Amino acid sequence: MKPLWITLVLAILTGCTAVQPEVAQESTAPVTQAEALSATQVAKTVDTAKIQPQLAKTAQISLEVDNMDKSAQQAVGWTRQAGGEVLNLTDNGMKGEVRRLSLEVQVPAPQLDAVLAQFSTLGKLESREVTAEDVSNQLVDVGARLRNLRKSEELLLKIMERSGSVGDVLKVTQELSQVREQIEQWEAQRVNLLNRVRFSRIRLNLTSPLAATPGRSIPERLGETWQQATSTLGNITLGLVQLALWLLVFSPYLLVVGLVGWLVRRRWRASRP
Template structure:
């Protein structure tokens, strides 16, 4: 029985290549506990001293097994911990460069039918002022007759961020007949002009350094000419960049306002008013004719000497012709 206790209480050494986990430790401890529970009562019946020594040896061996087991975390937990580390490493990779925001030049067109052109024009002015914009142009066309609607056109400029808000506010003035929006992408032009501008500024610095060095007059003149060309290109590209950025920052709106009904003409004058207007026009015409004839008489009086000379000359020519055109008297023939 003593031999059986020693055989059962011998600790099981795990293979070095096998993983030590909590399941293995639990199995070993359970096996030793069951073995001790079976062996100790039998030994106690034969020899008390042997029972005490066997219990002590079993307890000490169990402690040795537990102590000799490596204190490592369970394998499944270790695998789960390892995977987040890999994902963490992948997250630390440098992010991709974000795409450049498109630079758009936006132009909108809006046509609205309103009840009153004058009232709507005032409302448009208030809306544009509220949106921090400007009115660049205004035309109010009054129709020649009642068959044509009165229209007004306005050219508006507002910040691009407030374009949609402004269009919505203007659309509430009446009934929208037409609404359109066009956009032109100038991102490439801006990027190219920026790159060209940087290169030209670098070239300018190089030419300035060359001019600072001692050299012949010809070299200095050539460098000065090159510097002038570079600066001219810089000014031109800089102006283009400012113009493009201004067009991107501010959008334009072409607004057309149409009256809901045709423009009202002045009421037709009455018969008495017409007669009075006709009499006034007739007297005015007579007065103009009288003044004209009076003026003509003055002109004729001023040129009368010339008229008299011309008349005398004409009279003399006619008299001369009459004297020389008297027919000759034929002599009568004698009777045969």
């Protein structure tokens, strides 16, 4: 016959595999990026997600601007005024005759349309795209898993209080540690989903064509040609001097090779009839 605590642990683990979402009617409590909600707030948020869609929005807008630095500075200022923050800025520099800059920002979801409207005034609009992902089902699933894991944690604590032997306590402690680790993982995933709903991300792509350079005058062209000619002459002269130095350094070897060749040729002529 199995001990009581083993039977209870098996029942707990079996119950965790079949998670059924539960729905209640409460209001959603927003979270910040740095804090986690309590167990009561988890139930409220997840249950409300079942009733009302929870949309994670992202946007992408591409513009052609005249002044790259000024436009990027204005975009950063508008983002912070709306309560958002800059996540990433990539300046690709000049590619051919075009300079490219990519700016990724995060703003509160209610401010998404207003910020996009401000960005559109920076220059000529090339493309604009807004997408939304409904994460309601994910929130419901995560919330249900968290509730079941917390129930398992409570049962394991009760089993630990009843266990008398050291071996049983160690086994229950190990199971409890695994359950708490899963709670932390699912809690982090829940906070991430809620932040995606509360904050929208915008990728701003800026391009700035370079202004055409004016043609050079004839004196400037002649001066450049003179510089190129003198530079080429100096390089050729330097190359000849270097070649003469190499020949001077290896002259003893060249003399030996020449002497051997002269002796071979002389012997060959003497051997002829």
